[in-house]
Amino acid sequence: MKIAYYPGCSSQGSSLDYELSTQAVLRRLGIHVVPIKDWNCCGSTPAHAVSTELSSALCARNLDLAAKDGAECIITPCPSCLSNLKATTKRLQDPAKRARINELLDNPVAETVPETTSVLQAIVRLTTPETIKSMAKRSLKGLKLVVYYGCLMSRPHALMDFGDPENPMMIEEMLANLGATMLDFPLKTACCGASFGIPNRPMTAKNSGRILELAKNLGADAVVVCCPLCQMNLDLRQDQANQAMHTHFAMPIPYYTQILGLALGAEPDELGFNKLIVPATKVVSHILQGTGGSK
Amino acid sequence: MRIGVFICHCGSNIGGTVDCAQVAKIAEGFPDVVYSTDPMYTCAEPGQAAIEAAIHEHKLDGVVVASCSPRMHEPTFRRTVARAGLNPYMFEMANIREHVSWIGKDVAANTHKAAELVKLAVAKLRQDHALTSQEFPVKRRVLVIGGGVAGIQAALDCADGGIPVVMVEREPTIGGKMAKLDKTFPTVDCSACILGPKMVDVAQHPNITLYANAEIEDISGYVGNFTVTIRKKTTYVDWSKCTGCGTCTEKCPAKKSFDRFNEGVANTTAITIAFPQAIPKKAVIDPKFCRQLTKGKCGVCAKVCPTGAINYEMKDELITEEVGSIVAATGYDLMDWTVYAEYGGGRYPDVITSLQYERLMNASGPTGGHIVRPSDGKEPKSVVFIQCVGSRDPSIGRPYCSGFCCMYTAKQAILTKDHIPDSQSYVFYMDIRSPGKMYDEFTRRAMEEYGTEYIRGRVSQVYPDGKGQMVVMGMDTLLGRPVEIRADLVVLAVGIEASKGAPALAEKLRISYDHYGFFMESHVKLKPVETNTAGVFLAGVCQGAKDIPASVAQGSAAAAKVLTLFAKDTLQSDPQIAKVDIARCVGCGKCIRTCPYGAIKETVVRNAEKAQVIETMCQGCGVCTSTCPQGAVQLSHATDNQILAEVNALCQA
Numbered sequence: 045m046k047i048a049y050y051p052g053c054s055s056q057g058s059s060l061d062y063e064l065s066t067q068a069v070l071r072r073l074g075i076h077v078v079p080i081k082d083w084n085c086c087g088s089t090p091a092h093a094v095s096t097e098l099s100s101a102l103c104a105r106n107l108d109l110a111a112k113d114g115a116e117c118i119i120t121p122c123p124s125c126l127s128n129l130k131a132t133t134k135r136l137q138d139p140a141k142r143a144r145i146n147e148l149l150d151n152p153v154a155e156t157v158p159e160t161t162s163v164l165q166a167i168v169r170l171t172t173p174e175t176i177k178s179m180a181k182r183s184l185k186g187l188k189l190v191v192y193y194g195c196l197m198s199r200p201h202a203l204m205d206f207g208d209p210e211n212p213m214m215i216e217e218m219l220a221n222l223g224a225t226m227l228d229f230p231l232k233t234a235c236c237g238a239s240f241g242i243p244n245r246p247m248t249a250k251n252s253g254r255i256l257e258l259a260k261n262l263g264a265d266a267v268v269v270c271c272p273l274c275q276m277n278l279d280l281r282q283d284q285a286n287q288a289m290h291t292h293f294a295m296p297i298p299y300y301t302q303i304l305g306l307a308l309g310a311e312p313d314e315l316g317f318n319k320l321i322v323p324a325t326k327v328v329s330h331i332l333q334g335t336g337g338s339k
Numbered sequence: 340m341r342i343g344v345f346i347c348h349c350g351s352n353i354g355g356t357v358d359c360a361q362v363a364k365i366a367e368g369f370p371d372v373v374y375s376t377d378p379m380y381t382c383a384e385p386g387q388a389a390i391e392a393a394i395h396e397h398k399l400d401g402v403v404v405a406s407c408s409p410r411m412h413e414p415t416f417r418r419t420v421a422r423a424g425l426n427p428y429m430f431e432m433a434n435i436r437e438h439v440s441w442i443g444k445d446v447a448a449n450t451h452k453a454a455e456l457v458k459l460a461v462a463k464l465r466q467d468h469a470l471t472s473q474e475f476p477v478k479r480r481v482l483v484i485g486g487g488v489a490g491i492q493a494a495l496d497c498a499d500g501g502i503p504v505v506m507v508e509r510e511p512t513i514g515g516k517m518a519k520l521d522k523t524f525p526t527v528d529c530s531a532c533i534l535g536p537k538m539v540d541v542a543q544h545p546n547i548t549l550y551a552n553a554e555i556e557d558i559s560g561y562v563g564n565f566t567v568t569i570r571k572k573t574t575y576v577d578w579s580k581c582t583g584c585g586t587c588t589e590k591c592p593a594k595k596s597f598d599r600f601n602e603g604v605a606n607t608t609a610i611t612i613a614f615p616q617a618i619p620k621k622a623v624i625d626p627k628f629c630r631q632l633t634k635g636k637c638g639v640c641a642k643v644c645p646t647g648a649i650n651y652e653m654k655d656e657l658i659t660e661e662v663g664s665i666v667a668a669t670g671y672d673l674m675d676w677t678v679y680a681e682y683g684g685g686r687y688p689d690v691i692t693s694l695q696y697e698r699l700m701n702a703s704g705p706t707g708g709h710i711v712r713p714s715d716g717k718e719p720k721s722v723v724f725i726q727c728v729g730s731r732d733p734s735i736g737r738p739y740c741s742g743f744c745c746m747y748t749a750k751q752a753i754l755t756k757d758h759i760p761d762s763q764s765y766v767f768y769m770d771i772r773s774p775g776k777m778y779d780e781f782t783r784r785a786m787e788e789y790g791t792e793y794i795r796g797r798v799s800q801v802y803p804d805g806k807g808q809m810v811v812m813g814m815d816t817l818l819g820r821p822v823e824i825r826a827d828l829v830v831l832a833v834g835i836e837a838s839k840g841a842p843a844l845a846e847k848l849r850i851s852y853d854h855y856g857f858f859m860e861s862h863v864k865l866k867p868v869e870t871n872t873a874g875v876f877l878a879g880v881c882q883g884a885k886d887i888p889a890s891v892a893q894g895s896a897a898a899a900k901v902l903t904l905f906a907k908d909t910l911q912s913d914p915q916i917a918k919v920d921i922a923r924c925v926g927c928g929k930c931i932r933t934c935p936y937g938a939i940k941e942t943v944v945r946n947a948e949k950a951q952v953i954e955t956m957c958q959g960c961g962v963c964t965s966t967c968p969q970g971a972v973q974l975s976h977a978t979d980n981q982i983l984a985e986v987n988a989l990c991q992a
Binding site: 208209210211228230231234257258260261262263 | 680681683684686800802803804805806
């Protein structure tokens, strides 16, 4: 099966570590992907907040490139890219909307475009828990983790097709299979403040602070994430959250691909651990040496 | 034949979108029609008098009324023509209201369709024959299904009226949901104290036979003559010997059995007596938890029972009862609230249902009436009540209001303050629905005297904060801002649904039920107790959400209907039943196999096998007539010839 890979803009900068670790994990799991050549913006917030059609047209071009390259499906690590690609695919089924999208493009979009799914779901579909376990070089035993999916990965339910929108369990099952202790995290799909970090910083600080506080209270060693924007709000803005909440959290916010990558035998640098603002040293050394996690 | 036609205006109901005068004029041209008119209200006294006068004046021998649904007024007009000396079955009705005027606005099209329906009715009437009812005796006994407060009231009223009552209760004790409640609104009197005496009356009344821990297996027959098969589920305890002393429940070692009566807030023993005031006060073994029955060794209860009542070999028993009428009072269950992931979906021990909270407050409950948190047994100081959990929520297919949750939430908030004076209660609500007598005053008391904080808005999420409290995040839609409350305990006012198995029971009773499993009354406003099956009546929440006073009132109403029915010595049978033409019947027996009521039997006529309809059993459904390859079975008043006459009238236009 030919799988097209859509990296999304954050992979080029703020979430380089997500990109590095995603590639490392896919390589180790033997999932071959072909990046979409000459890809462009997915039409994320700055575009769709102004014009749905413009956003859709941007997305449609990416879908069209993948279709013409003969891809059978598209995978992307970013929930926001995923949401836009899926929504555009749906809009293209409406002839009137398709016509308006085509007006904005030089070339009309292919009649059928490949289905888009998350890298996470692709891993779950293309592997089995047994094969991942057999490929693991290191154990996650002794680590207490919570997973924070963010608001977008599972919603809207009908579009994202991600299981229970309030209580997804995909990453928990994946990491528990490798030995980690996964704690029930009730805020796993709450809002982190998203792009309001720019216009309304106190609100984002409070929302992110609440997530960090609960993770701390539950005794988690790290909050595992799968969204570049969530990661930025919880990690880069953790100081702002601490100020808002009058706390002193130093909670590592690794991507699930970084933890999975370590278990599969990749080295920390290869997975971009050095890009994290709050260092995940304890978590990394625990996995590498089997020590340093919570008692 | 001389036929009279009456096209009813029904005020503007029909007259507004059908040219009734024109329909009456067209009808004059139909065969055998000698008189045609268009009264304003045919069912009113002058309207009926006009029909009688027309029958005499124009020497009519058949009448067609075009008006509303026959479900509404067919019996009315049959009586009218009978008063004027016609056979009541020399009457036909055309429905030009529900089938015409209410569903279309095009006057020309409506008028045309109305005329067509009248033509059809005239054609049918020309084929009609006089039919006569048979009289049959009534068995003056009543079956009450369900021993909650509605069923208890119906049973006691019937029994006091001299009617023998058979009561069947699914649980080991009667009392229903009311027996689980602590106090009742709006008087805050003890539920067990007011229900208990009625339960004792049921046990002691000479006219009442009680089958607890039993279910309805099968019902056959018809009004006045039902045959009911009852499955007495095995209790593994011989109730004729059990004295209810409770020694077995003290000694039983299987102490982690699910406590149904206490809604699972605590564990109980495998052999139990539901609660101190249980009726009957007899022990029951839960086979899922009993060590003797699951592992084959224990036998403690058998050893300690002073009367030797324990019998591990006991089996279900089927018994048959003959009754003339049935009252269904099967009540409700709480919906499965764990579909709400935002309230934790059942993952958090300190998020409980309102009925569980009743058991925590109840002096005969597992905590002796001390309100404590299930997680750590500590007294909660901050309690959040969330209303409409599973009510008025189309997203989970439950758009209806459960009716009494607003009131019991106010009661629970008041009682919380009584139990724990330094506590604070919060109520998240959509609207406060308190239309009963003294009800709104009661909710105001909760707010004003007891300081309950009412917050209008929904809760978006409930989750543990990791330090022992629950965080309740919600919206205050009056202030227009989000609220966040730290709670020690969260109580969900869980919506109700029809009792488990209600649709299956409705099928056995041959009564209708709605989309949600609630039993359908015969008419929403005018026949709230009757069903579409003669002799079967409804009481309590099985018909729709209602509180205790309304359930009791409906229980008494159902009893009044039973007593009215039994006031006659005999009942008249419906003559619209199947008849076999012996000359045509080849004795193939197909009708015997397809009849859903077992109303056709085999007989031998001059050495030939023939089908014979048991007149009192036949419900007139017509399945046999469409099954019979010879056309030998005909349904009176809906014969092949009558139906074909209607089809011809429509198609030969």
